Amino acid sequence: MYGVGAMGSIIARMLTERGAEIVGAVGRSTIGKPLSEVTGIPNVTVTIEGDIEEVVQRTRPDLVVMTTASYMEDVKEGVLACLKHGANVISLAEENLYSWHTSPEDTAEIDAVAKEHGVTYTCSGHQDGYWVQLVATLMGTAHHIDEVRGRASWNVEDFGPELARDQQVGDTLEEFAEWLRGAERPPTFGRPTLHAVAAASGLTVVESSTATEPVLATEDTYCKALEMTVPAGKVLGFTDIDTVRTAEGPVLVLEMTGKVYVEGQADSNAWELKGEPDLDLENQVLPTHLTTCATLVNRVPQVLNAEPGYVSVAELPPLRFQPGNIADHLTAR
Numbered sequence: 001m002y003g004v005g006a007m008g009s010i011i012a013r014m015l016t017e018r019g020a021e022i023v024g025a026v027g028r029s030t031i032g033k034p035l036s037e038v039t040g041i042p043n044v045t046v047t048i049e050g051d052i053e054e055v056v057q058r059t060r061p062d063l064v065v066m067t068t069a070s071y072m073e074d075v076k077e078g079v080l081a082c083l084k085h086g087a088n089v090i091s092l093a094e095e096n097l098y099s100w101h102t103s104p105e106d107t108a109e110i111d112a113v114a115k116e117h118g119v120t121y122t123c124s125g126h127q128d129g130y131w132v133q134l135v136a137t138l139m140g141t142a143h144h145i146d147e148v149r150g151r152a153s154w155n156v157e158d159f160g161p162e163l164a165r166d167q168q169v170g171d172t173l174e175e176f177a178e179w180l181r182g183a184e185r186p187p188t189f190g191r192p193t194l195h196a197v198a199a200a201s202g203l204t205v206v207e208s209s210t211a212t213e214p215v216l217a218t219e220d221t222y223c224k225a226l227e228m229t230v231p232a233g234k235v236l237g238f239t240d241i242d243t244v245r246t247a248e249g250p251v252l253v254l255e256m257t258g259k260v261y262v263e264g265q266a267d268s269n270a271w272e273l274k275g276e277p278d279l280d281l282e283n284q285v286l287p288t289h290l291t292t293c294a295t296l297v298n299r300v301p302q303v304l305n306a307e308p309g310y311v312s313v314a315e316l317p318p319l320r321f322q323p324g325n326i327a328d329h330l331t332a333r
C-alpha cells in the first residue's frame with residue numbers, strides 16, 4: 001500500500017477481504033505507525049515506512065496500490081521506482097486514467113519501463129466505472145452518435161478548506177475572472193476521462209478544450225469548510241466543461257461542477273447521447289468513496305493478467321465484479 005489515507009485504508013480492507021496479503025505500507029506523516037492502527041483493519045502486522053523503493057525491493061509485492069496524488073508530475077517517480085523493481089502498479093491518479101494526450105512523454109516512459117520489467121501500470125477508480133465503462137456501453141447501443149454529454153458534480157463541503165479555496169468559494173465575479181485569467185491549472189479530471197471514453201470506443205481525438213464557468217450563489221449560503229456565509233451573487237464553486245472532438249465525428253463533453261451544495265443537492269452522474277437513437281443514463285445514488293475503491297479492487301486480477309506496459313482501462317476487459325479471492329481470477333502471465 002503506497003499512500004494510506006482515506007482511499008488507501010478502504011482499499012486495504014477490501015483487498016484483505018479478497019484474500020490479498022499486505023506485505024508493506026508506505027506513508028508520509030504516519031511513518032512508524034502500525035498499518036492496523038491507521039486503517040482500522042485487524043490482522044495486518046505491517047508497520048508504515050517511508051521509502052517506497054526500499055520497501056518494494058525488500059518485500060517484492062505482486063502489486064503496489066498507489067493512492068498518494070492525482071497528477072502525472074506527482075506520481076511518476078514513485079510509479080517508476082515500483083515498476084523497475086518488478087512490481088505492477090495500480091493507482092487512483094486521475095490524470096493517469098488516460099494520460100497519452102496530457103503527458104505523452106511521461107506516459108511513454110512509464111510504458112517502456114513497464115514493458116522492460118514485464119509489469120503493468122493502470123489507473124482506475126470512480127471514473128473507470130461511471131464515466132468510462134457505463135458511457136462506452138451506452139455508446140455501444142447507438143447506431144450513430146453526434147454528441148455525448150456528461151454532467152457530474154461534487155460537494156466542496158466533503159473536503160477541507162484548501163479545496164474550498166481552490167474552488168474560489170466566496171470570490172466576487174471579478175475576482176473569479178481575474179483568477180481564471182492568471183491560473184496555471186493542471187489538466188482537469190474530465191479531459192483524461194473523455195480521452196479514455198474515446199479510446200474505449202475506437203475514436204481518434206483531434207482536439208481537446210476546456211472552458212470554466214463560475215457557479216454563483218442565488219441566496220446567502222453557508223460554507224462549512226471555510227466557516228463563512230457566501231452572499232448571494234458570489235462564487236459557490238465552478239464548472240469545468242471539457243470538450244473532445246474526434247476524427248470520426250462524435251463530440252464528447254463532460255461538465256464537472258465542484259461547489260458548495262445547498263439543501264437538497266447531491267452528487268450526480270448523468271449522461272445524454274444525441275444520435276440514433278437519443279439515449280441517456282443517470283445514477284441517483286453515488287457513494288463515490290466506496291465505488292472508487294471497489295472498482296480498483298475488481299480491476300486487480302485484470303491488471304495482473306494483462307500484457308506488460310501502461311495499460312489504460314480502455315484496453316482492459318470490461319469492468320466486472322470479481323467474486324471471492326483475487327487469486328482465483330489469475331491466469332499465468
Ligand SMILES: NC(=O)c1ccc[n+]([C@@H]2O[C@H](COP(=O)([O-])OP(=O)(O)OC[C@H]3O[C@@H](n4cnc5c(N)ncnc54)[C@H](OP(=O)(O)O)[C@@H]3O)[C@@H](O)[C@H]2O)c1
Nearest residue numbers: 003004005006007027028029067068069070092125126292
Ligand atoms: N480516481 C478516483 O476515482 C479517485 C477517487 C478518490 C480519490 N482519488 C485521488 O486519490 C488520491 C488519494 O485520495 P484520498 O482521499 O485517499 O486522499 P488522502 O486521504 O489525503 O490520502 C492520501 C495519502 O497519501 C499519502 N501520501 C501523499 N504523498 C505521499 C508520498 N509521497 N509518500 C507517501 N505517502 C504519501 C498521504 O500522507 P499524509 O497524510 O501523511 O500526507 C495520505 O495519507 C488523491 O489524489 C485523490 O484525488 C481518486
